[in-house]
Amino acid sequence: MGYTLAEKIIMRNTKRSSVTAGELLNVNVDKVMVHDIFAPFVVEKFREMGFEKVWNPDKIVFVYDHLVPTSFIEDFRHHKIADAFAAEQHIKAVHRADGVCHQLMPELRYVVPGQVVFGTDSHTTTYGAIGSFSTGIGYTEMAAIFGTGQLWIKVPPTLKFTIDGELPNGVYSKDIILRILGDIGADGGTYKALEFGGSTIKGLSISSRMTLSNMAVEAGAKVGLIEPDEKTFAFSGVEGSQFQDLKSDPDANYEKVFHYDASNFKPVVACPSNVDNISDVEALLGTKIDQGFIGSCTNGRFEDLEVAAKILKGRKIAPFTKLIVTPASRSIYAEAAKAGIIGILVEAGAIMNPPACGLCCGRSGGIVSDGERVIATNNRNFLGRMGSPKSEIFLASPATVAAAALEGKIVDPRKYL
Numbered sequence: 001m002g003y004t005l006a007e008k009i010i011m012r013n014t015k016r017s018s019v020t021a022g023e024l025l026n027v028n029v030d031k032v033m034v035h036d037i038f039a040p041f042v043v044e045k046f047r048e049m050g051f052e053k054v055w056n057p058d059k060i061v062f063v064y065d066h067l068v069p070t071s072f073i074e075d076f077r078h079h080k081i082a083d084a085f086a087a088e089q090h091i092k093a094v095h096r097a098d099g100v101c102h103q104l105m106p107e108l109r110y111v112v113p114g115q116v117v118f119g120t121d122s123h124t125t126t127y128g129a130i131g132s133f134s135t136g137i138g139y140t141e142m143a144a145i146f147g148t149g150q151l152w153i154k155v156p157p158t159l160k161f162t163i164d165g166e167l168p169n170g171v172y173s174k175d176i177i178l179r180i181l182g183d184i185g186a187d188g189g190t191y192k193a194l195e196f197g198g199s200t201i202k203g204l205s206i207s208s209r210m211t212l213s214n215m216a217v218e219a220g221a222k223v224g225l226i227e228p229d230e231k232t233f234a235f236s237g238v239e240g241s242q243f244q245d246l247k248s249d250p251d252a253n254y255e256k257v258f259h260y261d262a263s264n265f266k267p268v269v270a271c272p273s274n275v276d277n278i279s280d281v282e283a284l285l286g287t288k289i290d291q292g293f294i295g296s297c298t299n300g301r302f303e304d305l306e307v308a309a310k311i312l313k314g315r316k317i318a319p320f321t322k323l324i325v326t327p328a329s330r331s332i333y334a335e336a337a338k339a340g341i342i343g344i345l346v347e348a349g350a351i352m353n354p355p356a357c358g359l360c361c362g363r364s365g366g367i368v369s370d371g372e373r374v375i376a377t378n379n380r381n382f383l384g385r386m387g388s389p390k391s392e393i394f395l396a397s398p399a400t401v402a403a404a405a406l407e408g409k410i411v412d413p414r415k416y417l
């Protein structure tokens with residue numbers, strides 16, 4: 001019998017020759033990420049559990065991103081506690097203003113293929129895009145890992161998504177994952193592994209793959225995995241020959257297999273206020289919007305800013321419309337500035353936010369008021385996510401958001417591409 005990619009990574013980690021979906025086992029944790037919101041709680045629990053020394057300071061990464069720059073007087077307390085703990089425990093990887101955690105972890109190669117990684121954030125699933133079994137956990141579990149280097153997991157069953165063919169112009173990985181979420185529902189992947197494969201996925205950049213894995217958790221999934229290939233190895237700076245086991249077997253035991261023909265995909269939008277409330281963009285044409293948001297760990301990468309600039313170049317966003325742009329990391333910001341992309345966006349009327357979480361979780365930089373309607377590239381459109389619970393959020397690709405900001409209403413981005 002063959003194995004799924006999730007099972008292969010767990011077998012590699014535990015040095016076992018077989019595992020079965022549903023089985024409980026301990027994994028050896030390769031890397032952990034703790035962001036600023038939860039750092040004080042992890043520290044508190046760590047002490048409460050009676051631990052004195054972390055199991056391995058080199059396997060711990062602290063990222064300050066949700067509270068950067070600080071919006072409230074109390075925010076700094078989180079950074080102070082984390083700084084003191086990092087100094088005490090000799091944790092050297094502390095990122096104080098370098099970007100969103102899920103961008104930094106793969107970008108800075110803290111995570112590489114085949115690893116088992118946990119983070120105190122639900123979108124830790126993002127690193128599945130480079131073939132890492134990575135998922136979000138709570139701060140008590142994280143404190144236990146800090147002390148022991150281990151965590152128990154249940155081997156998840158896998159839903160396989162095979163997508164073949166060429167994506168039409170103006171259609172992106174964001175449209176793929178939104179369509180899948182619409183098809184399986186926001187609870188359709190609960191505690192399962194989603195595995196994305198097929199020629200379309202092979203053709204995607206690592207950035208686009210990250211969008212898929214990032215949103216796997218919006219279906220409740222434990223992980224969102226993509227088989228590592230030459231692109232992954234180059235991105236992660238590793239020798240591919242060491243990872244040949246990270247392939248799912250043709251006779252693997254999948255709970256269900258879904259087949260998609262990429263040429264049928266269209267630009268889609270998740271309507272308020274659930275990620276699985278999916279509509280073709282064509283059905284929403286003319287819907288007035290007050291604000292666009294391009295950014296987050298879902299779609300704040302170079303290619304996302306690039307496509308927005310392509311649409312906005314030499315044009316101005318609609319009167320009375322705001323466009324907020326948040327690059328996912330400092331290096332993406334710098335690269336986009338060098339390429340002239342930031343200049344184009346600013347000329348068009350965009351407001352640039354620092355590379356952090358900010359507006360994505362409704363903490364700073366463009367909080368919306370009663371009655372405002374936002375179209376955004378992030379991953380959640382729950383009530384009140386970006387401010388007032390009386391506002392509305394639509395989720396879409398960067399191209400769809402840029403085109404909407406240009407016209408002040410939802411339009412088909414394909415006319416600009």
Ligand SMILES: CC(C)[C@H](C(=O)O)[C@@H](O)C(=O)O
Pocket residue numbers: 037066120121122123136361
């Ligand atoms: C603050 C944090 C717990 C949260 C998460 O886990 O996802 C945030 O990053 C989000 O996107 O809603």
Ligand code: SF4
Pocket residue numbers: 066100101102121123296297298356357360361378379
């Ligand atoms: S960018 Fe948004 S989704 Fe990503 S970690 Fe930050 S708050 Fe969460």
